[in-house]
Amino acid sequence: xxxxxxxxxxxxxxxxxxxxxxxxxxxxxxxxxxxxxxxxxxxxxxxxxxxxxxxxxxxxxxxxxxxxxxxxxxxxxxxxxxxxxxxxxxxxxxxxxxxxxxxxxxxxxxxxxxxxxxxxxxxxxxxxxxxxxxxxxxxxxxxxxxxxxxxxxxxxxxxxxxxxxxxxxxxxxxxxxxxxxxxxxxxxxxxxxxxxxxxxxxxxxxxxxxxxxxx
Numbered sequence: 001x002x003x004x005x006x007x008x009x010x011x012x013x014x015x016x017x018x019x020x021x022x023x024x025x026x027x028x029x030x031x032x033x034x035x036x037x038x039x040x041x042x043x044x045x046x047x048x049x050x051x052x053x054x055x056x057x058x059x060x061x062x063x064x065x066x067x068x069x070x071x072x073x074x075x076x077x078x079x080x081x082x083x084x085x086x087x088x089x090x091x092x093x094x095x096x097x098x099x100x101x102x103x104x105x106x107x108x109x110x111x112x113x114x115x116x117x118x119x120x121x122x123x124x125x126x127x128x129x130x131x132x133x134x135x136x137x138x139x140x141x142x143x144x145x146x147x148x149x150x151x152x153x154x155x156x157x158x159x160x161x162x163x164x165x166x167x168x169x170x171x172x173x174x175x176x177x178x179x180x181x182x183x184x185x186x187x188x189x190x191x192x193x194x195x196x197x198x199x200x201x202x203x204x205x206x207x208x209x210x211x212x213x214x215x
Contacts, residue, residue, distance in 0.1 A: 003033075003086040005127065007097040010135035011172050012161050013145030014191050015198065019095050019135060023206065027091055032210075035085045038095035040073035042081050049073040054152050054157040063109045063188060067116065072102055072125045078127045086127070098124060099132060099178050099186075104160070107174025108167050132177050132182075133202055135191035140167045179193040 005021075006017040017038075040050040049069050052058055061069075076099070082211045085092045098120045106113040146161050155161075179188040187205045191198055 001087065003090045003092065004130050004209065005082060005086050005092045005094070006130040007094045007099065007132045008135065009096060009099045009103070009132060009175060009178075010191065011137070011139060011168055011175070013142030013147075013149070014135040014137055014146070015195070016095050016135060018096055018195060019133070019191075019199060019202050022201055023197075024093055026199075026203050027206075033088075034090045035081065036095075037077060037081050037092065039097055039100070040070060041077075041156040042094075043073075043076040045076045046073040050157075052162055054159050056155060056159045056162055058159060062066045063105060063111050066109070067101065067105045067111060067119065070105070071119055074098065074101075075119075075123045078124055083127050094129075097129060097132075097174070099134070102178060103171045103174035107177070108163075108171040129185065131206055132186045133205060134173070134179050134188045135185060135198070136175065136188050137191040139165060139172055141192060143168065170177050 008020050010016055020036060024036050027034050034135060040046050040053055048060055049072060053061075053066065053073075079096075082092050082094065101120065102116055105111045106116050143161065144164070146158070150158050150161065176188065179186045189198060189201050189205070
């Protein structure tokens with residue numbers, strides 16, 4: 001039996017981490033083995049690259065440099081965590097994946113999307129999400145949530161939050177276009193409502209792909 005690979009995407013402050021943890025608890029209660037990971041991160045090399053990519057102290061990076069660092073972290077995660085877990089029949093929940101690169105480096109930074117997709121294909125191979133949940137909310141709301149979180153947790157991973165509002169608007173529009181282009185894989189869920197209501201919508205969307213995979 002092969003497992004299921006599910007990714008969560010969205011702008012800053014969209015609630016991905018919260019919803020991933022709620023879904024993981026629900027799926028485990030249903031009897032599934034669940035692996036929760038994140039990008040960049042999930043491996044020693046990925047964690048080291050995460051610090052470079054998300055720490056405001058890094059400052060600006062050349063767009064191609066940024067893309068390649070994200071891709072390197074992704075390759076480590078695919079080869080050492082995602083692919084083995086899916087092959088073992090587990091459900092993998094990942095906080096961000098390749099759609100974030102299209103949204104942030106493509107739509108946000110203005111890089112050529114076809115080139116991004118070519119690099120992504122080389123990096124990911126057959127490890128592609130069975131389901132992607134994009135949590136959508138207005139940019140202003142997301143940035144307010146992110147600011148409140150960093151006031152508690154610190155700003156060590158706030159590099160992208162320091163980008164201008166127009167950048168984040170382009171990123172949000174990029175995610176929306178991804179959802180429109182791939183409605184069978186991608187589900188866009190409004191993230192402005194009650195946390196439990198959003199969690200139910202997420203679970204209902206994910207549940208539809210589980211029986212066939214579990215048969």
